[in-house]
Every structure is written in structure tokens, then in C-alpha cells.
Amino acid sequence: MAGTHLSPDIVRSRLERVRALAAEEGLDAVLVSPGPDLRYLIGYDAVPLERLTLLIVPAAGETQMVVPFLEEPAAAASPAGGAGIPLVTWGETDDPYAAVARALGSVASVALDNHMWAEKVLRLRDAMPQAEQRLAGALVDRLRMVKDAAEIDALTTAAAAIDRVHAAVPSLLRAGRTEREVGADIADRILAEGHVRVDFVIVASGPNGASPHHEVSDRVLQEGDAVVVDIGGTMPDGYRSDCTRTYAIGDPGEEFTAAYATLQAAQQLSVQHVRPGVTCASVDAVGRDHLEAAGLGDLFIHRTGHGIGLETHEAPYIVQGNELPLVEGMAFSVEPGFYRAGVHGARIEDIVVVGAEGPIVLNRQPHDLVVVP
Amino acid sequence: MAGTHLSPDIVRSRLERVRALAAEEGLDAVLVSPGPDLRYLIGYDAVPLERLTLLIVPAAGETQMVVPFLEEPAAAASPAGGAGIPLVTWGETDDPYAAVARALGSVASVALDNHMWAEKVLRLRDAMPQAEQRLAGALVDRLRMVKDAAEIDALTTAAAAIDRVHAAVPSLLRAGRTEREVGADIADRILAEGHVRVDFVIVASGPNGASPHHEVSDRVLQEGDAVVVDIGGTMPDGYRSDCTRTYAIGDPGEEFTAAYATLQAAQQLSVQHVRPGVTCASVDAVGRDHLEAAGLGDLFIHRTGHGIGLETHEAPYIVQGNELPLVEGMAFSVEPGFYRAGVHGARIEDIVVVGAEGPIVLNRQPHDLVVVP
Numbered sequence: 001m002a003g004t005h006l007s008p009d010i011v012r013s014r015l016e017r018v019r020a021l022a023a024e025e026g027l028d029a030v031l032v033s034p035g036p037d038l039r040y041l042i043g044y045d046a047v048p049l050e051r052l053t054l055l056i057v058p059a060a061g062e063t064q065m066v067v068p069f070l071e072e073p074a075a076a077a078s079p080a081g082g083a084g085i086p087l088v089t090w091g092e093t094d095d096p097y098a099a100v101a102r103a104l105g106s107v108a109s110v111a112l113d114n115h116m117w118a119e120k121v122l123r124l125r126d127a128m129p130q131a132e133q134r135l136a137g138a139l140v141d142r143l144r145m146v147k148d149a150a151e152i153d154a155l156t157t158a159a160a161a162i163d164r165v166h167a168a169v170p171s172l173l174r175a176g177r178t179e180r181e182v183g184a185d186i187a188d189r190i191l192a193e194g195h196v197r198v199d200f201v202i203v204a205s206g207p208n209g210a211s212p213h214h215e216v217s218d219r220v221l222q223e224g225d226a227v228v229v230d231i232g233g234t235m236p237d238g239y240r241s242d243c244t245r246t247y248a249i250g251d252p253g254e255e256f257t258a259a260y261a262t263l264q265a266a267q268q269l270s271v272q273h274v275r276p277g278v279t280c281a282s283v284d285a286v287g288r289d290h291l292e293a294a295g296l297g298d299l300f301i302h303r304t305g306h307g308i309g310l311e312t313h314e315a316p317y318i319v320q321g322n323e324l325p326l327v328e329g330m331a332f333s334v335e336p337g338f339y340r341a342g343v344h345g346a347r348i349e350d351i352v353v354v355g356a357e358g359p360i361v362l363n364r365q366p367h368d369l370v371v372v373p
Numbered sequence: 374m375a376g377t378h379l380s381p382d383i384v385r386s387r388l389e390r391v392r393a394l395a396a397e398e399g400l401d402a403v404l405v406s407p408g409p410d411l412r413y414l415i416g417y418d419a420v421p422l423e424r425l426t427l428l429i430v431p432a433a434g435e436t437q438m439v440v441p442f443l444e445e446p447a448a449a450a451s452p453a454g455g456a457g458i459p460l461v462t463w464g465e466t467d468d469p470y471a472a473v474a475r476a477l478g479s480v481a482s483v484a485l486d487n488h489m490w491a492e493k494v495l496r497l498r499d500a501m502p503q504a505e506q507r508l509a510g511a512l513v514d515r516l517r518m519v520k521d522a523a524e525i526d527a528l529t530t531a532a533a534a535i536d537r538v539h540a541a542v543p544s545l546l547r548a549g550r551t552e553r554e555v556g557a558d559i560a561d562r563i564l565a566e567g568h569v570r571v572d573f574v575i576v577a578s579g580p581n582g583a584s585p586h587h588e589v590s591d592r593v594l595q596e597g598d599a600v601v602v603d604i605g606g607t608m609p610d611g612y613r614s615d616c617t618r619t620y621a622i623g624d625p626g627e628e629f630t631a632a633y634a635t636l637q638a639a640q641q642l643s644v645q646h647v648r649p650g651v652t653c654a655s656v657d658a659v660g661r662d663h664l665e666a667a668g669l670g671d672l673f674i675h676r677t678g679h680g681i682g683l684e685t686h687e688a689p690y691i692v693q694g695n696e697l698p699l700v701e702g703m704a705f706s707v708e709p710g711f712y713r714a715g716v717h718g719a720r721i722e723d724i725v726v727v728g729a730e731g732p733i734v735l736n737r738q739p740h741d742l743v744v745v746p
Contacts, residue, residue: 092693115491213443
């Protein structure tokens, strides 16, 4: 795994913010296992495995990391090592949970990263039965949601890479090919354009387009199909791309074309609404209202979007009920769609950053329905 | 993601075994979120995401699955749908944890799959505070550890694919190239040989070989380097490959060559010890004893191996203290090594299946040190 090149200063600053938030919320410590939170905080891109690796950020006291003995060189070589975080190693027959309990002492409450595996959660519970377990997600999200300049650069680079893949999609779509064949070609291009991992490839043609999370199938593309292509991958620095465009093979028919025009306008309304201070829910509402006014509201069956960064789906969620106000630097998808069961579907998705004056749209491929002859 | 093609009969049989084991252990239900357990039990290869998908296997009563509304078509199209498991869907603004609590009623204990995210664990705890949470791992492992004929076929196919990659490694190694360049070529070949995902690529040359979990670096390969190449990927059906060979660029020196011969013998001793009824610990011990007798025991700093299947690391673990007896059909790595800090390292790894009469070794590339001119 490529490391994320965080400077020791950034690592120390992020850890200090976590520590301060923990103290503010009356938590004794934040415990972070391998995953996106760990990579964000200390640049250590460890794979979650059965052996316990755990960053311990106490509200008072020294940050340290428990690592398996044979992972010590990798941990020391990561930015965590550069920032001088002490490593507590354990051997193949030691009990690392007891080591965590010893390191923490008799604490009353700990917050666990949201992706920590149940086997770690329950073993920590058993090793420290007196410590109330809470989720660290909301706390760490307060940092991760608001991207710094380097992160916005990373997301911009990722968006440009997936845009280049979309630019090639019309050359791959034609009647007679299967979704799976097209998907395999797209996956190759996702890697060729600079991603290190293909996260998902949705090629949803004709009636399959009505399932928002359809992936690929052996369905053969047909004249008149609308085709939803929603693709994304991970760049070497861990930042993600995610972009949807809808294509048509020949004429998809009047009903589809009219609905698509409404969708295109709805997506633009949500995007243009983005600015500091408005709520996540309101970004969802403006596009949804437009679809509802055109009688398409019942066909828009999912939220408008999700944050993106070191995960494809992260805070903030652009969904009804989320009254969180947008802050400059937040980054998320705006991706309304319509889904007519058994018939067709469409979706348009861009990654948008909240700029001081309004939206900064990272994906640049045109939104008009691309009709492939 | 490609689905795993489990027949409805296999799905029903695996679920019935889980149900029976839950009843036997006094558990009211087993709860399984997306991950390898879910894929094993019902062939549904869902990605773990923020929206809750949860298979509920009660000790008494009907198995059902809670799924996000927009995942329903994917779930219904999976073998879970074919086996007739009822789907309980929830919409974007519903509380799925309350739905689980309603479905379960007032239970006293639930077992959670070991990889369930903390955010699910703690929200289930809050939705069902009366239910003691335990880990389902040991229970589900009793099924997953012992592979059926189709799974052994799948692991054999995966092993052959990674063997073809190793066969090409000598052509990629030469003084002057970096580990990263070699690793990128290997990753390409892992995909070209039929894997759908590269899980890891370790190219650990010279002193980097002394870190068992080193990945790749910009170190330039040099004449006289020993190079540990430990690689693996995921096949379309979800089964994994994992194989290590050690190469040398020119003459690695007498001390290394002598230690390598000892390692080769130790690995063979562990492999040949594999048969039904002997313990996991004893497989570790016979190889370790041989290395110790040659004065290399302190340099063998990790366990001998790990089970493999839908995960690269799963039960059974071949480690000191694990008195579990081997059963026909278990599959695991046998991978002793030696690691001299700052100097060099070596490891030899094969996947071995427990046959009725002894070991069935899936990886077939020779074990002799391959000296690249």
C-alpha cells in the first residue's frame, strides 16, 4: 500500500485536535484501528487484519500505538514513525488487549473508530469492562469532513482521472456487447488512468438502470437502451473518485428524454445551491423539489449524495433530515436520479467542494445525455 | 462484485448448521453483516457500507435479512434470493436498528460476525440493550474452516494462478530495478492470470526482507540481494491465493544459502506433518524445532501459518498454543521464515489442504532458491 505522505506537523496537529475534542466531550481516549480514520490521522495505511493494531489517543497523556511485533518496521516507516508516536509491540502469543488496558489504566469511557471490527470491540469491552464504549465517528468526522488544500488537490486529481475514463465510455458502448464486457474495459481504464484500485463499476442498461446499485450483468446492450455508468476508484494517496453519467444507445424514447432533462436541471439546482451555511438537507431538497414538481419525486428513491475523501462514502450525507450546515472545504457527491422499475433509470453525479463563494465542481464531463450511435 | 454461485440447497444447509450451533450454544440469534461470513453463508457479496445490511439467523424462527431499499434488487438477485430468504427493506430516513430489534423481539443474547463495524455493533447494543453481545467467529469458523470439494477446487485454481505469476518472477527481477517497479509488474500479472483483485504484493529485497510485512519501496535491487516475494489476490468467486518464494540476484552469500537450506527443510517438515488429528500447534512446532536446532529459532519471529478461503487470513491459525486438531478439508498456509534485522530475510509459503492421508500441497513452484543471473 502506498503510504500517505503526511508531514509530522500535520500528524501532530490532527492528533492534537482529536485529543482536544475528546477532552471536550468527556472521553478518556479515542481508539483507532486500521482503516480510513487511522490513515487520515497518522498516514499509516495498515490493512485491517486479525492481529490488533490500535492507535490510542488519550484526552490526557501520551498518544501511542499498539502494533504486532512483525508490523513494527512498517509502522515505524509510516508518517506515524516520523511524528515520533511511541510503538508498543506485542508478540504472536501475547494478549494485545491486556496491553491496551494497561496502557489506558482505569478509564471510564473510550470512543472507537466506526469501522473497528466487532472482534476488537468486544475484546476491548472484555479487557476494560468498566469503560463505556462510544463511537468516535462524529468526533473524527469533524476533522475529516472539512478538507484542507492538499486533500482538495487530491480529490481534484482523482476526479480528472475518472473524467478521462468517462470520456472513453462512448467508444465502449454499443449494441451487442454485454454490460460485463463494457465493465471489464472500464475497469482496465480506471487503472490505466492512475487509480491503484477499482472500487466499483456499475454499467446498468435498460431495465437494470432502475436498480441504483446494480453492478454489471450478462445483459446484452440493445438499441434504445439508456445506460447508467457509475464508476470510481482509489488513487495512490488513498483519495477516491466517483462519477456517474448516463448514456443512450440510439434513441431512448420521449418519456426518458423528457425525464432526463428534468433530472439534469434538478442536479444543477442542487449543485448551485451549495455554499457555506446552507444545510445538507437543503441541497437534497432543492433538487428533489424540482423532480417532484415534474411528477418524478417518487422515482428518486435515494439521498442526493455522500461525502468523499479517503472513503467513497463518508460524512457529510446530503439527505433529508441532516441539518448540518455546509462549511468551506466539505466535499461530497450530488447525484440525483430517477428509477422506473422494469423500464429504465438515470443518474448524474458530480463531486462538489464547498467554496467560499459557492460550489466548485470537480467533475467536468458534460451533463447532456450522450447518445451513442 | 461477482456473486458466489451457491445453490439454494447449500445456502439452506449452511444456515441450518449455523442455526443449530446457535441453539447449542444458547444464543438467540446470529447477526451477520456484509463480509466474508455473509458471502460464505448466503453467497451475497455485499460491500460493507454505512447503510445497514444484516442477516438475522435466529435459533428458533425464520431467517431474514434487513437490507436498504435500494439494495433490494441486488440482494434478491443473489443466492440469498434464490434460497427464499425474506428481505426486510428500509428507506433512507428509517431506523434499520429498530427494525432489527422488532424482528428479533426481546432476546437475551446475540452473536455478531467478527468483522461487523463498531458503528453497527454499538447501534445494535443501543437498540437492544437487554441482549448480551458475543462474537460469532468461533461458531461460523466451525463451518468455514473445513472446506467442501467446491471450495478446495476454488483454492486449487487460485493457487495455480499465483503459481503462474511466480513462474514469471525471475524474468522481472534484475539488479537496477526498484522493488516498486517489480511489484507493479507482478500486480499486472496477478490480474492477467485470472484474479479480480490484487490483495498484496511484497517485494522485500536485501535488508527489507527482514521485515515480514514489508510491501514495496524505491530500493534498487542489487547484486547479491535475497528477495522475498509474497503475493496474493482474489479470484472471481472470492477465494484467495497467497504464495511466497525467495529469490536471489546473483550469489546471496554462504550464511544466507545455508540458512535457506535449513528453512527449506523446516517448511517441508511442517508440511509433511499435516494430517487429520494432529494439532495446529504441532505443525508450527516441528518446523520451528528444526530452525531452533540450527540456531535460527530466534529469527523465525511469526507463526507458521493461517487458514485461507474467502479471506487471506482466517481460521485455523497455525500457531503455538492452538491445540485445535486438524480435520480433513482444512486449508492453510505453511510459511516459516527467517529475518536477520538490517541484513536479509527469507520465507517459503505454500497453501496446504488436510487430506485424509496427509497434506495436499496446492502451490507447485519449486522450493529451491531461484538464483537470477
